[in-house]
Amino acid sequence: MNLQARLMAAAAALLLGGCSKNAETPTSSTTDTPTTSTVLYAGSLSAGGSRFYSFTASKAGTATVMLASVTSPPRGAALDTPLGLGIGRPAGTGCSLSSSVTTGPALTAQLQEAVGAGIYCVNVYDVGQVSTAVDFVVRFQYP
Amino acid sequence: MLTPTFRVLCALPLLPATAGCTTYFDTPASPTPATVEVPDLSTFSSDVRKGGFASRSFALKTAGEIQVTLTSVTPSIVIGVGVGIPQSNGSACSLSKSVEAAAGNSPQLTTTADPGSYCVKVFDTGQIQESASFSVTVTHP
Numbered sequence: 001m002n003l004q005a006r007l008m009a010a011a012a013a014l015l016l017g018g019c020s021k022n023a024e025t026p027t028s029s030t031t032d033t034p035t036t037s038t039v040l041y042a043g044s045l046s047a048g049g050s051r052f053y054s055f056t057a058s059k060a061g062t063a064t065v066m067l068a069s070v071t072s073p074p075r076g077a078a079l080d081t082p083l084g085l086g087i088g089r090p091a092g093t094g095c096s097l098s099s100s101v102t103t104g105p106a107l108t109a110q111l112q113e114a115v116g117a118g119i120y121c122v123n124v125y126d127v128g129q130v131s132t133a134v135d136f137v138v139r140f141q142y143p
Numbered sequence: 144m145l146t147p148t149f150r151v152l153c154a155l156p157l158l159p160a161t162a163g164c165t166t167y168f169d170t171p172a173s174p175t176p177a178t179v180e181v182p183d184l185s186t187f188s189s190d191v192r193k194g195g196f197a198s199r200s201f202a203l204k205t206a207g208e209i210q211v212t213l214t215s216v217t218p219s220i221v222i223g224v225g226v227g228i229p230q231s232n233g234s235a236c237s238l239s240k241s242v243e244a245a246a247g248n249s250p251q252l253t254t255t256a257d258p259g260s261y262c263v264k265v266f267d268t269g270q271i272q273e274s275a276s277f278s279v280t281v282t283h284p
Contacts, residue, residue, distance in 0.1 A: 038259075040231050067256065068228040069237035076196070076266065078225050078238035105239045107228070107256035108206070135227055137237040139259070 009105060036061070041122065041138045044073070045083065050125035052095040053138075060116045060141025064109040066126070069137040080104045081134055084125040087113045095121035102127050105136075115142065149253075186214075187263060189277040191222065196266035197267050198236035200229045207263045207284030210250040211263055220270040221245050224279060226252060229262040236262035243268050246277075256283075 041053045057063065065087055070079045086100030100123070103110040122140050189197040203209070225241025241264070244251040247251045263281050 009220075040228065042230065042237065061194075064257075069239050071238055076235075076238060077223060077268075078227065078241035078265075107209070107226070107239050108259060109257055131160055135237070139228060 024032070035059075036141045036143055038076040038139065038141045041124075041140065042136065043124070044133050044135050045124060045126055045130055046133045047130045048126050050123065052090075052092075052121045052123040053142070054090050054095075054119060054121045056119050056140055057115045057117055057142045059143050060114075063113050063115045063120065063140060063142040065109070065111040065113075065122055065138060065140040066109040067105050067136065068107060068139050069102055069135070071135045073133065073135050076135070078105065079134060081129050082127060083129070083134075083136065084123070084127045085111055085138070086123040086125070087111060087140075088120055088121055088123065090121050096135045097123060149205065151200075179268060183284070184280060184282045186278055186280050187265075188237075188276070189265070189266055190274050190276045191265055191271060192274045193271045194267050196223075196236075196264055198229075198237075198262050198264040200260055200262045201283065202260050203256055203283055205284045206255070206257050208253060208255050210282040211252040212248070212250045212280045213244050213246050213265070213277065214248070214280055215276075216246045217276045219245065220275060221268065222270065222275060222277065223264075223266040223268045224251060225264050225266070226254060226281075227261055227262055227264060236264040238264060241266075250282075 007036055024080055035057055043051045055141050065085060067085045070081050072079055082104045084102050086097035088095050088097035099113050102112050162208055181242045191197050209226055211224060211226055221243050223241055223243050225238035227236050227238035229236055240252060240254050242251050265277050265279055
């Protein structure tokens, strides 16, 4: 190979090889997929009342529970009424709590619990502050 | 010995090769500026009829503070304004916090929130005779 041919080959190699990273296609996706489920649980609670909602965690992770709203029907003005909020396992016709908190409504989670795969429940209950029925909304997320 | 024509032909492929790859080898002349989080600001204007309400949803990408400012109400009356969580079917906004307020320039309502979907709601507290028009500004991360 003469000098001109060698220089041509070197230039072609630089042209084709120098930018190969630009053309690479990933061999596997790095896109994150959602791993939690979000549920809004809305209901009404009367004096002395208790309500719960069961859910199934598909794998281990953290469940978070937010008492997002407590309002007075029918107009829907926000109330500061504290309610009991708990998470546990269904037991008979109720929910056997593993952790609980008494809290007013907020838009940040008031309760977190490490869970494994299995069936759990979120419980909302009067702690003696409800005189006339209130509406509530709980948002919870679980793996 | 290279002919002048061949010198040109040889140099041509080098130009796109070096130009196309400069981003790989460039060293920034100055540090990349830090990302500055600018809060979202949205204005919601509508009417509320006697005994009624109006609401609008918004989303927080990150946890932070929500500020709600009722900037105008016509006629000049006190009405309810609140922030809460939208029902999944979009039919309602269940309030977490609410106040009765007249229009003003500073936030009448401030709260912190986790990432997620939220809503602002403006509602009659009994002073609307027929209807009232309003504007409310919501600032959030």
